[in-house]
Amino acid sequence: MANYSTNExxxxxxxxxxxxxxxxxxxxxxxxxxxxxxxxxxxxNLRSGRVWERxxxxxxxLEGADVLDCSLEYSYTDGEFFYFMDSDSFEQHAAEAAAxxxxxxxxxxxxxxxxxxxxxxPISITPPNFIELEIIETDPGLKGDTAQGGSKxxxxxxxxxxxxxxxxxxxxxxxxxxxxxxxxxxxxxx
Amino acid sequence: MSTWQPGATLETLSARASLLADIRQFFxxxxxxxxxxxxxxxxxxxxxxxxxxxxxVGGGEHRYLQTSPEYAMKRLLSAGSGDIFQISKAFRADExxxxxxxxxxxxxxxxxxxxxxxxxxxxxxxxxxxxxxxxWQVWPWQALFEHFLSLNPHLASHQALADRAGEYLAQPLPDxxxxxxxxxxxxxxxxPGMRDWGMxxxxxxxxxxxxxxxxxxxxxxxxxxRFECYVDGLEMANGYWEAKESDDLRAxxxxxxxxxxxxxxxxxxxxERLLAALLAGLPDCAGVALGVDRLLMCQQKLSHxxxxxxxxxxxx
Numbered sequence: 001m002a003n004y005s006t007n008e009x010x011x012x013x014x015x016x017x018x019x020x021x022x023x024x025x026x027x028x029x030x031x032x033x034x035x036x037x038x039x040x041x042x043x044x045n046l047r048s049g050r051v052w053e054r055x056x057x058x059x060x061x062l063e064g065a066d067v068l069d070c071s072l073e074y075s076y077t078d079g080e081f082f083y084f085m086d087s088d089s090f091e092q093h094a095a096e097a098a099a100x101x102x103x104x105x106x107x108x109x110x111x112x113x114x115x116x117x118x119x120x121x122p123i124s125i126t127p128p129n130f131i132e133l134e135i136i137e138t139d140p141g142l143k144g145d146t147a148q149g150g151s152k153x154x155x156x157x158x159x160x161x162x163x164x165x166x167x168x169x170x171x172x173x174x175x176x177x178x179x180x181x182x183x184x185x186x187x188x189x190x
Numbered sequence: 191m192s193t194w195q196p197g198a199t200l201e202t203l204s205a206r207a208s209l210l211a212d213i214r215q216f217f218x219x220x221x222x223x224x225x226x227x228x229x230x231x232x233x234x235x236x237x238x239x240x241x242x243x244x245x246x247v248g249g250g251e252h253r254y255l256q257t258s259p260e261y262a263m264k265r266l267l268s269a270g271s272g273d274i275f276q277i278s279k280a281f282r283a284d285e286x287x288x289x290x291x292x293x294x295x296x297x298x299x300x301x302x303x304x305x306x307x308x309x310x311x312x313x314x315x316x317x318x319x320x321x322x323x324x325x326w327q328v329w330p331w332q333a334l335f336e337h338f339l340s341l342n343p344h345l346a347s348h349q350a351l352a353d354r355a356g357e358y359l360a361q362p363l364p365d366x367x368x369x370x371x372x373x374x375x376x377x378x379x380x381x382p383g384m385r386d387w388g389m390x391x392x393x394x395x396x397x398x399x400x401x402x403x404x405x406x407x408x409x410x411x412x413x414x415x416r417f418e419c420y421v422d423g424l425e426m427a428n429g430y431w432e433a434k435e436s437d438d439l440r441a442x443x444x445x446x447x448x449x450x451x452x453x454x455x456x457x458x459x460x461x462e463r464l465l466a467a468l469l470a471g472l473p474d475c476a477g478v479a480l481g482v483d484r485l486l487m488c489q490q491k492l493s494h495x496x497x498x499x500x501x502x503x504x505x506x
Contacts (some may be wrong), residue, residue: 007284029287033418033428033479034401035239035373036366037285053360055378058284060364 001064006039006056014046014067017054021046021065021118029058046116047123049101065118072115074107082107084115084122095122103127105160106178127178132187133157134173138164151183196500203500205490209320209482210277213297216316222273222299227262229255229279233461236446237401238453241283243292255281258479259298260402261464264432267300267475268467275299277482288494289424291503295482302475306403306431309476310391310417313427316480317389321421321489326389334392338383339375344396344411351375369398384423392418402439403430419480421488429478436468 004015009027016022022043031037037058044051046067072084072093081094082104093115097104099122103113106127114126138154151163154174162176164183173187196203217224234242234254242254256262258280266274280296301309314326335343339354346354351371356363358379366374384390393416397405400414407413415431433439440460447457486498496502 007286029285029290030377031239031285031290032373032377033425034237034399035376036370037239038364038374038377040378055359055364055374057364057366057370 001066003061003063005061006041006058009039009041014065015043015062016065017043017045017052017062020048021067021123022052023067025051031058046118047099049124066120068117070115070117071112073112074109076109077107082125084113084125087112093117093120093122095125099123100125103178105158106131106133106176107158108133129177129179130175130184131178132173132175133160135164135168135170138168138170140169154183193505195505197496197502197505198498198500202486202490202492202498206486206498209486209489212320213277213316213482216319217275217299220273222275222301223271225263225266225271225274225276226278227256227259227266227276229281231256231262231461233261233459233463236443236450236458236460238446238449238455241455242458243281243283257282258296260477260479261461263298263300263477264464264472265467267302268470268472273299273301286503288496289484289487291483291495291499293503293506294495296479297482297485298477298479300432300475300477302473304476306393306415306417306429306476309429309431309478310393310419313419313429313478313480314389314391317419317421317426317485320485321389323389323421326391327387328391328393330394331392331396332394334380334384335375338380343372343375355379369396372396372399381420381423381425384420386422387420388422390420392420400433401428401430402433402442404433417478419478424484424488425481426484426488427478427480429476431476432472434468434472434474436465439468440465 004013009024011024011026013024014021015024022045024041024043026042028040030040039056039058041054041056042051073087075083075085081096082100084093084095103125108131111131115122116124133156135154136157139152150166152166153161154164154168155161162181162183164174168174175184175187177184230245230253232253235257240257242257244252244254247253259276259278263274263276277297279293281293283292285292317323332343335341341350341354348368352363355371355375395414395416397412397414400416403414403416405412405414417429418425419427443460450457483495483498487495492498
């Protein structure tokens with residue numbers, strides 16, 4: 001991979017730091033008029049999601065990371081790996097549970113996910129911001145309670161539990177914001 | 191993105207024009223002569239912290255865009271110009287960020303027969319007027335380190351400095367020499383700490399950071415007769431009681447080039463015309479360079495320099 005000097009650092013650049021693939025979030029150039037120039041950099045460790053802060057002397061460089069973001073379709077899991085497919089090439093990518101992380105509760109077959117590949121292997125999976133899932137279990141709602149704003153837990157096909165309004169019934173498909181884990185609306189009819 | 195359009199609002203550009211007019215008025219009232227010196231000179235700068243842009247001027251010749259008009263202005267002083275000021279563009283390679291643009295505007299002026307303490311009062315007068323400030327403070331460099339980092343920067347060992355810096359900053363620290371560590375503390379701890387301090391003049395820099403200021407000794411500590419002016423933690427101006435011995439400056443330039451060699455930077459040609467002028471005799475004087483774009487940032491409460499520039503580096 002190419003090396004990138006601090007003056008090429010910009011948000012989104014993928015680099016290696018301490019053996020970990022990272023994405024640069026912020027790069028601030030700091031320099032006293034008569035003195036050493038520094039770059040204060042915030043990076044996201046793409047494997048752990050943690051944000052690191054590091055100061056470099058300006059002119060230092062980091063190795064680029066072989067990282068590729070692509071949109072892949074979730075196929076299935078064999079219990080050990082989660083399989084994602086490139087719908088153009090039909091190429092399969094096996095992701096470990098660690099790479100899937102919390103996204104596991106939003107995995108729906110045939111849905112597209114943003115998969116970050118590092119050296120060809122998935123290291124993180126980001127769900128779409130909104131996803132439509134069926135409710136497999138929830139208490140029956142009370143009739144006439146629609147305006148009160150009350151809510152109850154509902155379990156979705158993926159195992160995720162979200163709070164839904166009381167009028168929503170088991171078997172209905174709901175639209176959920178995966179970033180907040182909150183119910184948005186009933187799903188649009190297909 | 192449409193990059194043909196300016197990044198500054200018309201209101202800001204109008205404030206810039208007023209600022210320049212106010213500066214000229216300030217010096218006109220004080221009888222300081224406005225001068226112009228070349229931007230493209232045959233010598234650049236040896237200071238390892240500065241990198242001049244080199245321009246191919248044809249015929250195999252390269253000239254350097256000046257990192258400040260200091261050398262040419264000192265030649266005018268040696269030629270008997272008296273008090274002078276200049277508002278000019280200056281250029282520094284690779285300096286780009288929210289407080290830096292590689293091409294920027296500098297106000298530089300020299301006053302005869304004054305030291306840096308007298309000159310800093312004039313800087314304070316100018317900034318109080320332009321920024322509508324009422325007061326300012328003077329802090330010795332050492333006192334800032336004692337205040338923010340609880341250590342004496344003249345006496346602390348390299349390890350003690352690194353340990354203390356490490357308490358404030360993400361580890362590991364970059365590999366730095368002593369002055370680099372001091373700069374790290376200054377830019378990462380002290381400057382942010384002065385964010386709501388208004389106008390602060392820092393004085394009594396260590397001799398190792400004297401640049402082209404006179405050096406003197408106080409209680410066995412070698413210091414530089416230099417000041418820096420900060421407004422709310424933003425470095426605004428840098429002034430010296432000017433060193434005037436030709437041999438002394440030649441020695442500093444030569445040491446700069448040794449440092450460049452050690453750090454893997456290209457050595458730079460020493461400006462012999464400047465040294466010849468000093469040999470002929472630079473009058474006793476103090477000089478200061480003030481960043482006009484930063485002044486405008488401060489005056490207009492803008493957080494990014496791009497917003498002060500019609501066309502910043504990425505739009506130029």
